[in-house]
Amino acid sequence: MFRFRLDGASGVPPYLQLVHQVRQSLLLGYLREGDRLPTVKDVAGDLAINPNTVVKAYRQLEHEGLAGGRPGQGTFITGTLSPATPDTHNILRASLEKWLREAHAAGLDDEAVTALIAVARNDMNKEKV
Amino acid sequence: MIWVSWRQSRSQAIACLGVLAALAIYAIVVSTSMRTAFSHDGLAACLARNGGTNCPDAIQAFTNKFGSAVNVAFWSVLLIFPGLLGVLIGAPLIARELEFGTWRLAWSQTVTRTRWLAVKLAIVTGGVIVFGAAITAVITWYRAPMDRLTGHFINNAYDYEGLVLTAYILCAFGFAVLAGLLIRRSIPAMVAAFVPWLAIRLVVEFVLRRHFEAPLTFVQHCASAQSCMGGYGLGFIPPVTRHIGDWVLGPGGGSGNQSGNSYLYQPADRFWAFQSIEAGIFVALTAIALGAAIWILHRRPAA
Amino acid sequence: MTQGDGGGSPPALRTAGLGRRYGHVWALRDCTLTVPAGAVAGLVGPNGAGKTTLLQMIIGLLQPTEGQLEVFGETSHANSTDALARVSYVAQDHPLYRDFTVADMFHLGRAMNPSWDQGVATTRIDALGIPLKRKIKGLSGGQQAQVSLAMALAKRAPLLALDEPVSSLDPIARLDFMREVMAAAADTGVTVLIASHVVSELERLCDWLIVLTGGRVQLAGPVDDLLTAHQLLTVPRATRDAELPGFLIHRADSDRHSTVLVRTDPARPAAQERPGWGVEPVGFEQLVLAYLQRPPGTAADDPAQAATRPGPATKEVTR
Numbered sequence: 001m002f003r004f005r006l007d008g009a010s011g012v013p014p015y016l017q018l019v020h021q022v023r024q025s026l027l028l029g030y031l032r033e034g035d036r037l038p039t040v041k042d043v044a045g046d047l048a049i050n051p052n053t054v055v056k057a058y059r060q061l062e063h064e065g066l067a068g069g070r071p072g073q074g075t076f077i078t079g080t081l082s083p084a085t086p087d088t089h090n091i092l093r094a095s096l097e098k099w100l101r102e103a104h105a106a107g108l109d110d111e112a113v114t115a116l117i118a119v120a121r122n123d124m125n126k127e128k129v
Numbered sequence: 130m131i132w133v134s135w136r137q138s139r140s141q142a143i144a145c146l147g148v149l150a151a152l153a154i155y156a157i158v159v160s161t162s163m164r165t166a167f168s169h170d171g172l173a174a175c176l177a178r179n180g181g182t183n184c185p186d187a188i189q190a191f192t193n194k195f196g197s198a199v200n201v202a203f204w205s206v207l208l209i210f211p212g213l214l215g216v217l218i219g220a221p222l223i224a225r226e227l228e229f230g231t232w233r234l235a236w237s238q239t240v241t242r243t244r245w246l247a248v249k250l251a252i253v254t255g256g257v258i259v260f261g262a263a264i265t266a267v268i269t270w271y272r273a274p275m276d277r278l279t280g281h282f283i284n285n286a287y288d289y290e291g292l293v294l295t296a297y298i299l300c301a302f303g304f305a306v307l308a309g310l311l312i313r314r315s316i317p318a319m320v321a322a323f324v325p326w327l328a329i330r331l332v333v334e335f336v337l338r339r340h341f342e343a344p345l346t347f348v349q350h351c352a353s354a355q356s357c358m359g360g361y362g363l364g365f366i367p368p369v370t371r372h373i374g375d376w377v378l379g380p381g382g383g384s385g386n387q388s389g390n391s392y393l394y395q396p397a398d399r400f401w402a403f404q405s406i407e408a409g410i411f412v413a414l415t416a417i418a419l420g421a422a423i424w425i426l427h428r429r430p431a432a
Numbered sequence: 433m434t435q436g437d438g439g440g441s442p443p444a445l446r447t448a449g450l451g452r453r454y455g456h457v458w459a460l461r462d463c464t465l466t467v468p469a470g471a472v473a474g475l476v477g478p479n480g481a482g483k484t485t486l487l488q489m490i491i492g493l494l495q496p497t498e499g500q501l502e503v504f505g506e507t508s509h510a511n512s513t514d515a516l517a518r519v520s521y522v523a524q525d526h527p528l529y530r531d532f533t534v535a536d537m538f539h540l541g542r543a544m545n546p547s548w549d550q551g552v553a554t555t556r557i558d559a560l561g562i563p564l565k566r567k568i569k570g571l572s573g574g575q576q577a578q579v580s581l582a583m584a585l586a587k588r589a590p591l592l593a594l595d596e597p598v599s600s601l602d603p604i605a606r607l608d609f610m611r612e613v614m615a616a617a618a619d620t621g622v623t624v625l626i627a628s629h630v631v632s633e634l635e636r637l638c639d640w641l642i643v644l645t646g647g648r649v650q651l652a653g654p655v656d657d658l659l660t661a662h663q664l665l666t667v668p669r670a671t672r673d674a675e676l677p678g679f680l681i682h683r684a685d686s687d688r689h690s691t692v693l694v695r696t697d698p699a700r701p702a703a704q705e706r707p708g709w710g711v712e713p714v715g716f717e718q719l720v721l722a723y724l725q726r727p728p729g730t731a732a733d734d735p736a737q738a739a740t741r742p743g744p745a746t747k748e749v750t751r
Contacts, residue, residue: 006636008632008635008636011715014635014636039618040618041615041618041619044611044614044615044617044618045611045612045614045615045618046611047611047614047636048607048610048611048613048614048636048637049614049636049637050472050614050617050636050637050638050639051472051614051617051618052472052639053636053639054618130543130544131543132539132540132543133540133543133544136532136536136539136540137529140531229527230523230525230527231527231528231529233493233521233523233524233527234523234527234528234529234580236493236511237491237492237493237516237519237521237523238516238540238541238544238545238587239513239516239517239544239545239546239547239587240513240516240544241511241512241513241516242511243511427511
């Protein structure tokens with residue numbers, strides 16, 4: 001049974017935290033297509049959160065095509081996040097680690113690295129549009 | 130709701146049973162020896178012959194041996210006992226719920242607080258009546274030999290035999306329930322109920338009781354000064370009327386006729402009439418107090 | 433589990449101008465709010481704000497001095513069986529009869545509530561490992577709270593009112609209690625009304641919010657809408673209140689800047705991005721604390737307040 005957790009101090013709305021955890025688990029391979037997500041009652045009773053929060057998170061996942069409900073049976077993972085194969089992952093990860101070492105050598109700390117990535121991603125998204 | 134009322138009074142009921150049992154054991158022990166003495170010392174035969182007028186020594190001996198019942202100190206305790214019982218049972222009925230906050234539980238179920246109180250009162254009042262009747266029965270049985278000498282009008286017989294004992298307890302109970310509702314704390318409610326109860330009790334016994342019915346007049350004819358024996362007062366055996374059980378109130382009622390001393394008295398056969406009147410007073414007070422409690426609880430929006 | 437969009441079903445709670453006076457003091461005044469069926473509503477306010485007064489009127493323990501009160505569309509009168517049947521209540525400090533066993537308490541519940549479901553009560557207690565034969569005084573505080581909750585849930589009323597249910601419990605007991613409440617809400621769709629002064633815990637529990645101070649409603653509505661209707665602005669210290677967009681809720685001044693919480697007012701133009709102004713969305717706790725700090729007795733019926741009231745056909749309330 002997949003279990004969620006909640007970080008009260010993160011400032012991120014609870015339902016987004018749940019969505020994020022599903023996405024992350026999909027990325028890491030802890031959740032696979034066909035897995036059943038816990039019922040709304042189970043999550044609400046486990047985390048002591050409003051059941052509507054869970055409903056909202058599951059709806060968001062449906063909207064993103066990651067999960068779907070089967071009447072009477074529950075909510076199941078229906079999609080995957082990363083089309084890339086494990087090999088592609090390893091290659092990308094190797095070049096990422098090389099880049100990170102270069103950044104640190106240049107004097108960027110973790111926060112600056114994260115900011116740099118965010119800016120670059122933003123610009124690239126703008127170009128796409 | 131009946132179960133709830135019973136369960137909440139369960140420990141009180143058990144305590145009352147304990148009191149009753151202890152009383153019964155004491156009564157059996159003492160009364161057995163009383164009865165033995167009564168027949169053994171020839172009192173029974175003596176009374177049968179002369180209405181008790183010719184055996185003062187035997188009577189004296191008997192009352193000395195078993196007469197602690199007329200001891201003032203003992204009698205004072207007996208006086209307050211029904212009042213204490215009544216307030217101990219009645220005060221916590223509502224006050225306890227208010228004191229401990231359990232009214233928020235009791236009155237938020239699907240039973241209105243008026244119905245809650247009405248059922249509780251019905252159950253507990255019924256229990257008090259049964260308990261009062263049981264104590265009355267035990268004491269009546271216990272005192273039977275002594276009563277044949279003193280009659281039933283003597284205080285510690287009258288107060289415990291017949292109807293009034295139950296009525297006294299009920300009245301103290303009623304006052305205490307009402308006090309508990311108004312004061313909201315058990316112990317102060319007990320005090321606030323006991324004091325007026327005691328006052329009324331004393332007034333009824335010492336001021337009103339002798340006047341429940343118009344007393345009769347008895348004129349004592351004396352052949353000579355010495356043969357005019359007897360005095361008045363409840364401890365005097367036999368009374369001047371020479372009829373055991375009569376309650377001689379005192380001199381009076383004479384029309385100036387000097388052929389003898391005249392006394393006012395209540396005849397023994399008025400015992401049950403007097404019991405009914407006095408019990409009626411206390412039961413009416415109980416009904417008023419309990420009715421007021423139900424009405425106030427119904428009207429008041431919250432504790 | 434849906435909330436708020438049951439178009440045909442009456443709201444769990446509707447009050448209009450509800451008020452309660454003790455002597456000369458108004459414990460609650462001008463209380464007008466709506467809570468839809470199925471919501472989990474938080475009732476927040478400092479001690480003495482009127483939370484318990486409001487809850488007790490909803491339950492039927494207390495008669496209002498003025499105003500109307502409807503629970504699931506039916507007018508509620510104090511001390512009537514109908515009103516009492518509609519709401520389950522766990523009072524502050526979860527009162528129970530200390531000499532009763534757990535089984536006795538359930539027997540009481542069964543005797544006093546026609547809608548009682550014994551299975552609900554015993555299933556919960558068994559799942560928590562609480563023995564039925566133990567006396568209440570032999571249970572821990574957390575276990576007693578669970579027994580009170582089991583009784584309230586076994587009553588099967590459509591509205592569950594909890595008055596500061598966890599304030600006397602340790603953190604684990606608190607969590608366990610709220611877990612049970614949320615599971616029940618998910619299971620049966622019961623509407624829950626939680627009164628609390630611990631704001632931080634309510635964020636994950638509530639989708640509806642009511643803020644009370646000084647006997648008056650300061651804020652009421654669905655949490656999501658309320659959060660999007662407010663903004664947290666960082667502005668230069670010299671900015672005057674009138675220059676701020678929207679309705680000012682709270683202002684904290686530093687040497688050179690001020691942090692202001694505003695409620696966006698549809699009647700005024702939206703805040704334009706100005707140089708030197710920072711704009712952030714407001715968090716739940718920040719929002720509640722800002723409203724709690726408003727002076728008690730501040731009127732809540734300004735026009736902006738009406739904008740946060742939900743849904744279609746909210747009738748204009750006459751007092």
